[in-house]
Amino acid sequence: MASRTERMQDILRGLRGASPEIIGAAVVSIDGFIVASVLPSEVDEELVSGMAAAMLGVGERISSELMASTMEQVYVRSEKGYVVLNAVGGDSVLVVLTSKDAKLGLVFIEVKRRCAELAKAVAAAA
């Protein structure tokens, strides 16, 4: 039987395979640890995980302070592409890197679907 990490790794591979514009993805815990990752080798996983956890924290604070609501998603647009962060369950975040040509609507649908699968994988292991 596949371990939790292997199951999450499979889900991330499926996400990356869904669109050629998705460059990589990772699931990061709120403590800043990489739980599963299909990031390109040139990406520093430690750095990404630290920044993603920090951003999840800031996103949660902004959501609760300004909108009295829970955070669902943070996205960053740069000249070269997008970084989408989506909460997975209560203690993790899915980080998705895409190129600038990505159709964001499609990416969001895919992210939402995969987040539900990832949340199940996290819950099953808990």
Added chain:
Amino acid sequence: MATVHIEETGCRDCGLCVEICPTKVFDQDSEHKLARVARQDDCIGCTSCVYLCPSRCLSVAQAQLQRPFHRLEHNAALASRFLQQVPATEQLTEADYHEALADTQVRIKALAAALQEIMGRGYKAVARSAGNLAATHMPEMYETPRLEDLLAGLRRRFAQGFDFEAKVAEDGAVALTFSSCALHQVVASQGEVVGSATLCELFHEYFAGLISAFSGKNYAVATLGTVGQCTMRFQART
């Protein structure tokens, strides 16, 4: 020809420029002791005054460097005297110590509170990253392959403010029991619970970041006990 300019509002009448200038370009006015450029034409553009000015209110334009006067040893000693590295420690009183401690406590507590306020749950990840970054400033630790030796090295590095006993389990988990902690007093003075206060958690994560960076493994931290002494367990994540 070099042109010296003093931003008068920045001058705090220390007189260092007057003292260091090899060609006596400056004078101090008799009333307020503020420096003023008295002999502009004598400036040789050594920039010693710019280098030394603690207020950074001096500038030298169109300078053609003549000699690195500010690197001469006796001038370095002058800078040292101004910084009061030696005399300050000798002249400190117990009241100074308590004032400095209280000031530091407020600042460090405010920093921790701001981090938590802004970062929410992400503040631990920031502290871990700080540990990772700080590790690069201790290059000698990377040459210590044994975990026990690494922890002994960290104990030496932190000896000014912390002391701990380290135990390494067979599975590589590390247990640290702190018999002395510089943050203990800071946390206690604010009426917070030692070991679980934000500042404590930041330090624990910082330490986990350090151990992770040096060992090449990802260590997660759990606080085991905080009664009297803080005990933490650092477990490598697979």
